[in-house]
Amino acid sequence: MAAKPIFLRSNTIPAILMSLKDALHWRYAPKRMTGATVAPQHIEAILRAAQYAPSSMGLQPFSLILVQDTAVKALIKPIAYNQPQIAEASHLLLFCAYTQLTQQHIDTYLQQIISVRGVSAESLAAFRGSMMRFAQTSSSEQIAHWAANQAYIALGFALAEAALLGVDVTPMEGFDKAALDKFFQLPSQQLCSVALLAIGHRDEANDFLAKEKKVRKPLAQLVKRI
Numbered sequence: 001m002a003a004k005p006i007f008l009r010s011n012t013i014p015a016i017l018m019s020l021k022d023a024l025h026w027r028y029a030p031k032r033m034t035g036a037t038v039a040p041q042h043i044e045a046i047l048r049a050a051q052y053a054p055s056s057m058g059l060q061p062f063s064l065i066l067v068q069d070t071a072v073k074a075l076i077k078p079i080a081y082n083q084p085q086i087a088e089a090s091h092l093l094l095f096c097a098y099t100q101l102t103q104q105h106i107d108t109y110l111q112q113i114i115s116v117r118g119v120s121a122e123s124l125a126a127f128r129g130s131m132m133r134f135a136q137t138s139s140s141e142q143i144a145h146w147a148a149n150q151a152y153i154a155l156g157f158a159l160a161e162a163a164l165l166g167v168d169v170t171p172m173e174g175f176d177k178a179a180l181d182k183f184f185q186l187p188s189q190q191l192c193s194v195a196l197l198a199i200g201h202r203d204e205a206n207d208f209l210a211k212e213k214k215v216r217k218p219l220a221q222l223v224k225r226i
Contacts, residue, residue, distance in 0.1 A: 023163035025214065029170040032207040033088035033200035042165050043091055046199065049161030050093075053154040057131055059109055061098040061143075062151035063191055065184060066091060079183060080175035080196065089170075089198035094184070095155050096191040097147035101135040144192060151194045158197060172196040 018026065043066070050064060067073060068091050077086040086092065098105070110124050138146070155171060162169040173195055180186075180193045204210040216222075 018164060018166075020160060020164065024160070026166075027159075027163040027168070028209060028214065030085065030168050030200070030202040030207050031170075031209055032203040033085050033090075033168065033170075033198065034203045035088050036090065036201045038090040038167055038199055038201070042162075042167050043199065045165060046093070046158045046161050046167070046169075050095075050154040050158040053157035055150040055153060056146065057134075059101070059105065059131070060150065060154075061101060061105070061147035062154060062194070063096045063098075063189075065094040065096065067094070076175075076180070076183065079179045080172065083172065083174060085170050085172070085198040085200070086196075088203070089200040091199040093158065093197040093199060094180070095151040095194045095197070096184075096186055097144060097151045097194045098190060099140060099144045099147070099187075099192050100190045101138070101143050101147070102190075103132065103135070106131045106135065148192075148194045155195055155197060162199065168200055168202045170198040172198060
């Protein structure tokens, strides 16, 4: 009989490959991290998970900024209300959403489809028309909201991949978005900040949540079955 994983909030990665359910039970959002560097292959796997997350029409209307530089993290920390994970994380991953959906965005995406799948531009004409109508009939606020939703899907996939790898991550919305946008000059790139993901290793000795039990609504309360 196979041994069952033991769900302890510990820096020790379970020896048994966890299922997604098990991994999500193991994970939590650390309030303190050790500053230890996360293995490069794990960082790449987390980025790949965000890359392959589903998105509306496949357009991926978001961009990622990966920060490892200690000095840059120190500058971001006061923008994020001095939360310690910012400086203690191995890496910070910023999810940015498009504030506009342009013809260039659409045509670049279609050209990628043509290149990867070997199809003709003509075969994609109706698809292009649909995307162009969406872009032209949506306000800038609607585009930004739609794009942010797609970025959050990618954030969720990155979080799940990190849990499967036994890497700690803390998703964060607690920062001055206008200040962070200015710091990374996002408006000039037609982008806006959505969420930060601090990637690192939990500091059990200094994190009051490290050994606390996970609290979630029971399914009977959360799910309405029809």
